[in-house]
Amino acid sequence: MLFLYLMSLLALVIQAVFVTLAIAAGLYYLAELVEEYTVMAKYIITWTVIITASLHIGLIIFEDIPLHLNILGLVQQSLHGVLLRQFPVVRVTSATFIAAVVVLVTHHYFAFQFFGAVYFSFSEVLSYFTLCLWVVPFALFVSLSANDYVLPTTGTEKQPLLGDNNVVTDYLSRKSKRYSLLSFFSFAKESILPQRTKKAF
Template sequence: MLFFNILTILSVVVQVVFVTMSVAAGLFYLAELVEEYTVTAKYIITWLVIITAAVHVGLLLLEDLPLHLHALGFLQQGLHLLLLRQFPVVRASSMLFCAAVGNLALHHYCAFRYFGQMYYNISEVIAYFILGLWIVPFALFVSLSANDYVLPTTGERQHLLDDGNVVSDYLSRKAKKYSLLSFFTYAKESILPQRSKKAF
């Protein structure tokens, strides 16, 4: 019996490793797709915002959830739509981004508190969190790496370097950015073995 318990623990560890690697590979692929097709990504995220708002309308009309959860959900989707106006440029220091993150944290707190007091099936709670809370912020999180590849323009709000060279200013600021895709690229290059190319 002890040996079977050890095998069970090892099996769970292997499953967790494979699931983690699969999620990382999926996020890497999604981040590359968003960088390549930013207009399509904005279109998809806009529809995700509309679908999430429709989920909150359905919950408001057909379920007995408290009104403040719906109000926070509608406010969150409104903030997401405002964030999408400048997509793929997302400034983490802007008031709009901070308001969206603060509202998301408050919505999580209220939802955890409500579902902790009232009995719901675990699949219903997971459905609320995935479709009502997490899907749009997750899509926006994956699309943050697209901001690194936006072409420089002279109409940017930040001041250019003293010589007024747009390209050198863009490249100097780009080298200091950290994104989801750069993290996964670093992880891929440092963890996975690289094949050496043969020169003929």
């Protein structure tokens, strides 16, 4: 009996490793798709925001979910809509982005508090968290890497530097410091996975 229990623990560890690798590969693929098709990504995320807001309105009408949870959800989706105006440029230091994160954390807190006090089935709780809380922030998180490939323009808020620097050199100097999901996965792929070298004949 003990041997079978140890086997089940080993199998659980192997399954967790495979699930983690599958999620990482999926995130990497999604980040590449968003970088390649930013217009389509904006279209899909916009419709996801609209559908999520509609789900909150449906919960207000048909379910006994507290009103403050749905109001927080609607405020959160309106902030996401404001963030999408400048997509794929997402400034993590902007007041809108910070407000969206604060509302997201507050929404999580009140949702955990409500679903901890009132019984709902696990699938119902998971559906609320997935569709009303996680889908749009996850899509915006994956699309943060698309910001690295936005071409510079003279109409940006930051004026080009004086002297020898212009819009392009300022853009390229900022671009060298990339901190995005795709750059993280690329670094992990290059540093962790073994690289095959082609033989020169």
